[in-house]
Amino acid sequence: MADDGLRLGGLSSGLAVVLNSGDKREGSGKSHLVSYCEGFGDQSVERTLEHIFGLPYRTVNQLSCPIENGAVRSIIKNEFYKHHPELKTVVTRNNDGLSTTYEDSQFRIVKLDESSICGDIRIVKKPLLVESHALFSSARANACAWKGKWMYEVTLETSGVQQLGWATVVCPFTDHKGVGDADDSYAYDGKRVKKWNKEAEVYGQSWVVGDVIGCCIDLDSDEILFYRNGISLGVAFCGIRKMVPGLGYHPAISLSQGERCELNFGGVPFKYPVKGFLPIQAPPSLDALATNLLDCFLRLLQLQCADKTESKTVEKLGRLKRFAPFEELWHPVSQGICEELLSVLNSESGSAEYVGRGPFLSFLMDVFRVHPPHDYSTLDRILDSFLGFDLSKLLFEHIFEALSSGCKTAPLVLTECPYSGSYSYLALACHLLRRENLMTLWWMSSDFELLFEGLLSRKGPNKQDLQCLIPSIWWPGSCEDLSNENSMALTTTALSEAVNMIEEKQRDLCRLVMQFIPPVAPLQLPGSVFRTFLQNILLKNRGADRNMPPAGVSNNSVLVSLFTIILHFLSEGFAVRDIYGWIKGSGTDSGAHVGFLHRGGQQSFPAGLFLKDDPHRVDIPRLGGSYNHLSKFNPVNGDEEEETIRWEEGCMDDDETRVTHLSRHKPCCCSSYDADLSKFARYPVRYLAKGSRGSCSSIPDRSAHVTAECSASNLSDEMADKPSTSDHSDPEFAFRPMQQLRILPSKSTLSSATLKEEELLDAMLLLYHLGLAPNFKQVSSFMSRQSQSISLLEESDRQLRESIYGDQVKRLKEARSVYREEVMDCVRHCAWYRLSLFSRWKQRGMYATCMWIVQLLLVLSKLDSIFIYIPEFYLETLVDCFHVMRKSDPPFVPAAIFIKQGLASFVTFVVTHFNDPRISSAELRDLLLQSISVLVQERDFLAAFECNEAATQRMPKALLSAFDNRSWIPVTNILLRLCKGSGFGFSKHGESSSSSVLFQKLLREACISDDDLFSAFLNRLFNTLSWAMTEFSVSIREMQENYKLMEFQQRKCSVIFDLSCNLARVLEFCTREIPQAFVSGMDTNLRRLAELIVFILTHLIGAIDPEVLDQSLRRAGQSSEKLNSGMILAPLAGIILNLLDVSREADDENQNDIVAIFASMDCADTILYGFQYLLEYNWVGSIKGDDYIDQLTKLEKFSSLLICQTELQAIERTVRGGESEIDDGTCCICYTNRADTRFAPCSHVSCYSCISRHLLNCQRCFFCNATVVEVAKQGTDAA
Secondary structure (H helix, E strand, O other): OOOOOOOOOOOOOOOOOOOOOOOOOOOOOOOOOOOHHHOHHHOOHHHHHHHHHOOOOOOOOOOOOOOOHHHHHHHHHHHHHHHOHHHHOOOOOOOOOEEEOOOOOOOOOOOEOHHHOEOOEEEEEOOOEEEEOOOEEEEEEOEEEOOOEEEEEEEEOOOOOEEEEEEOOOOOOOOOOOOOOOOOEEEEEOOOOEEEEOEEEEOOOOOOOOOEEEEEEEOOOOEEEEEEOOEEEEEEEEOOOOOOOOOOEEEEEEEEOOOEEEEEOOOOOOOOOOOOOEEOOOOOOOHHHHHHHHHHHHHHHHHHHHHHOOOHHHHHHHOOOOOOOHHHHHHHHHHHHHHHHHHHHHOOOOHHHHHHOOHHHHHHHHHHOOOOOOOHHHHHHHHHHHHOOOOHHHHHHHHHHHHHHHHHHOOOOHHHOOOOOOHHHHHHHHHHOOEHHHHHHHHHOOOHHHHHHHHOOOOOOOHHHHHHHOOOOOOOOOOOOOHHHHHHHHHHHHHHHHHHHHHHHHHHHHHHHHHOOOOOOOEOOOOHHHHHHHHHHHHHOOOOOOOOOOOOOOOHHHHHHHHHHHHHHHHHOOOOOOHHHHHHHOOOOOOOOOOHHHOOOEEEEEOHHHHOOOOOOOOOOEOOEOHHHHHHHOOOOHHHHOOEEEEEOOOOOOOOOOOOOOOOOOOHHHOOOOOOHHHHOOOOOOOOOOOOOOOOOOOOOOHHHHHHHOOOOOOOOOOOOOOOOOOOOOHHHOOOOOEOOOOOOOOOOEOOOOOOHHHHHHHHHHHHHHHHHHHHHHHHHHHHHHHHHHHHHHHHHHHHHHOOOHHHHHHHHHHHHHHHHHHHHHHHHHHHHHHHHOOHHHHHHHHHHHHHHHHHHHHHOOOHHHHOOOEHHHHHHHHHHHHHHHOOOOOOOOHHHHOOOOOHHHHHHHHHHOOOOOOOOHHHHHHHHHHHHHHOOOHHHHHHHHOOHHHHHHHHHHHHHOOOOOOHHHHHHHHHHHOOOOOOOOOOOOOOOOOOHHHHHHHHHHHHHOHHHHHHHHHHHHHHHHHHHHHHHHHHHHHHHHOOOOHHHHHHHHHHHHHHHHHHHHHHHHHHHOOHHHHOOOOHHHHHHHHHHHHHHHHHHHOOOHHHHHHHHOOOOOOOOOOOOHHHHHHHHHHHHHHHHHHHHOOOOOOOOHHHHHHHOOOHHHHHHHHHHHHHOOHHHOOOOOOHHHHHHHHHHHHHHHHHHHHHHHHHHHHHOOOOOOOOOEOOOOOOOEOOEEEEOOOOEEOHHHHHHHHOOOOEOOOOOOEOOEEEEOOOOEO
């Protein structure tokens, strides 16, 4: 923003002061204009005009009649221009050193030279908002410089790969080379933080959306410099080659696909002009005149301020000189200035835009005041004056452009909080748009939606900006100064208040747009304009969630702002007099303004939102597939499209777990929770207590209507985190409705395109998916990095305390410095995201949204014809929002009640639909399965599953059936958690406090009751564990052969080893709970189990160097006590012990002989060596408790039996001597059993055990590859 200029409310040096008469006679009811001849003390009219227009004393002659508009215009033309001749003289700027090629000599505009464009650069908005639609596009301007100091500005609309700078005309542009990729071509790229001149070098800072990059070239010193938001990044290039006239350096840009920026060569005032550098395009010649006329206007307004001044200084000055009353001068003088200014601007092309976006905007800001209290009345006077002339419309069009641009680029400044960032621009825009004529002017402009997006934009910080915003950093356990804790709390609180003020003004702006009734036929309800804007935004941003978004998508901050606005409307209520009535019933009162998400009772949702063929929704993927596919194979009829789904809140929950807004126990979003949540935080930053100024300011009147719906004790007034209408009691801070708002007639033809709450909810979910989800993904990444960096920092501190060698200490200090910087950066980013995206009122709204959506999905899941049409983003947003709430730091509510008090339905939904065949996307089903995997890891959440009827009835069998090639990892993690505490090495056999005895029982019953299901599961478990151990062995061997540990290979080995251990634990659980599957009936499972144990032991102890094994498993910050080979050996020992226990307890002669099975395997030495390794392993550091000693004694007895059995079989083979011929009736696969089973139709034979095992994974004969139709035992019927 331009310089503040003359401020109102104070005395300026050299200015005459306008005073009320100190000796005014009593009874003098009205003031009067006096003429020149009435005496020195009353010579006010002429002298006042001289003061206003900056004229010498006695320049204005005596007025013979009351002052009027014509007289003021005459004074301006005759006296003002006479004494300021330079203002009317057209002075051509000295462009020596600059050459420009104009297409039209009348309009001397600097722009991109179309003939220089390589790729596809399109004009998004005139004059110079450009976007690349090719993989790499480049262009030069139609001006070049060879002498002097010149600059241009680039406002970033995106923050990807862009190369901005200067290039000569001979520098080639191709699909792969652009600015900075050749000689005499220089560029800066803030995405990669490099400068380019054939080769890249590190330079500058990373840039963000909204940054203004100043590109400067100093041909006197042969240097090129770049500025970011007015701050120099230093000299980028020096000693650049000098050029000859006409062949200089052109402003040039290169953009990768989808990148967008706005160029300013000087057509409008620079946001951050650099002293000594001239714009490429000269400003309009009448700019100085317009600026002086606006200064005259300011001096006129200062008369009003002086009239109200009562200071002693002014009283003394009042005795010396007295001017005419302000009110009697206001109308003629203001009208004269406005008329002259507008006529001047109309006489020169481009001057209205330049003045409107520069001097005029500064003038309005000076009057309105950047910070509250705002001067609404004075601004209204000015608006009335200007709007009296039709020519002012062009000026106000450019004002809206300037305000929109200001919101995009205004940074938060800590010292200006809470009225920082885009607040002042939004406040002025809201006041202007309360006038229906200005709202109509804005709405009718061709760039209405682009300008609206700009007003909803917010500029984010980069790393250096965050260092200025949050200078002091503290985290628990840090060695930082303790004062940093309080300092950080204060700064984050100030920033939170600034964000709240901006969000409040954005809501005011959207309310005004909702109230607006466009002047079109047929007459539309309020909300139709906002609805159209919202639909177009969603249509425009299709694909914004892709890794490479298409060109034209909106700034992410626009999507976030719209989500926040709608969330507030639906959660906290519209809170604007009759706005709710306007939206719902065309001006009728709808009763209590309870937030839509918190009403409770009967809910409804129009099925048409899913079923109708709307153009802005047809491309959105649905649960059942694409819309075109569904409409072809599952068409809907017109009655279904018009159907409204109704249900009672909580109807899908169990009676015992049901919590609604109308029940005695309230959901978490409507309950006051008085505990200090900061103690639950992983890395808290000391959150201010209730009653203090928290991360959000208070809203005292919001709880009144919500409490009436929920309960008198809810939504405590003590909460200091509500979004505030204001912290001031002055009504000027509250929302002001639109002036001159038309009232709809009771009988009129209304458009059906009005706004509905359900449609707002639908849009909000898509906005979350497109805008919020990527931000929360970044939050999660920063939190993970923060946790890891803190661990590394603590480890380096520990090593420093133990180190004594100088070189080692030096290296550790350097590493510690790097870790500390990383921690501080992560803490700042986490704090920023927390205060900007995750204040408490937003958490309440997001929690209520999860409740609402999961209930809707459960209800619609009963209606197949509608369920398959639900957009995928409903489910994705529900799951992501749920887990964001769950992982919030500090937590929204304690984990013990997070699900219990409101989200029990979420558990019902995920366990019911993670294997729902109606959901066509495997990724979505995986998402639900991953949710179960994550939730059951925590005891409080596991308890919610144990109390959920759907979970206990469906989940055990569903998990066993879902164990396939795609989902085996999450299923394994779930089963491992449910079986935790039941294996060898745990402190309490099967009764660990962290285990789930209930689900262990349910899993056992599921396996026993369905033999086919368990058999298929067990087969997949054998195959998967065998594959995992093979991959682990291969990876270890690769590391041994390379003689070094590669980070990727080490991470891969560690992950595969963890998975192998988990699979082995699940297999151990199966042998304990369903031992009959191994020891009874055919010995197929037992033989496969024995082979697998031998296979693991062989790979673990036979082919791998123990030292390499330990190093490959070790991760940063983990000790050998927590991660070692005992993790896989323990479940193997547990498997053998489980089978031994069953064999000892049962006397069934038909049971399979465990010892004989192991002894029969043709690798006796390997087996014996493996069991000896198990017995001699140091179990103390791997398992809990001392029960393992008795267990090892059992293993030792089994090993002895195995040795005896092996020796006995060896003796038998010796006795048989040279018998080498194999009986024709022996199975040629295992060479153990009789070949008593025949394949059909190929008639090949083998034993029943080998054939059954083979058919588990393949339905073809293993001799001839023919398809097996039936299997028959000799002498029995076909199987």
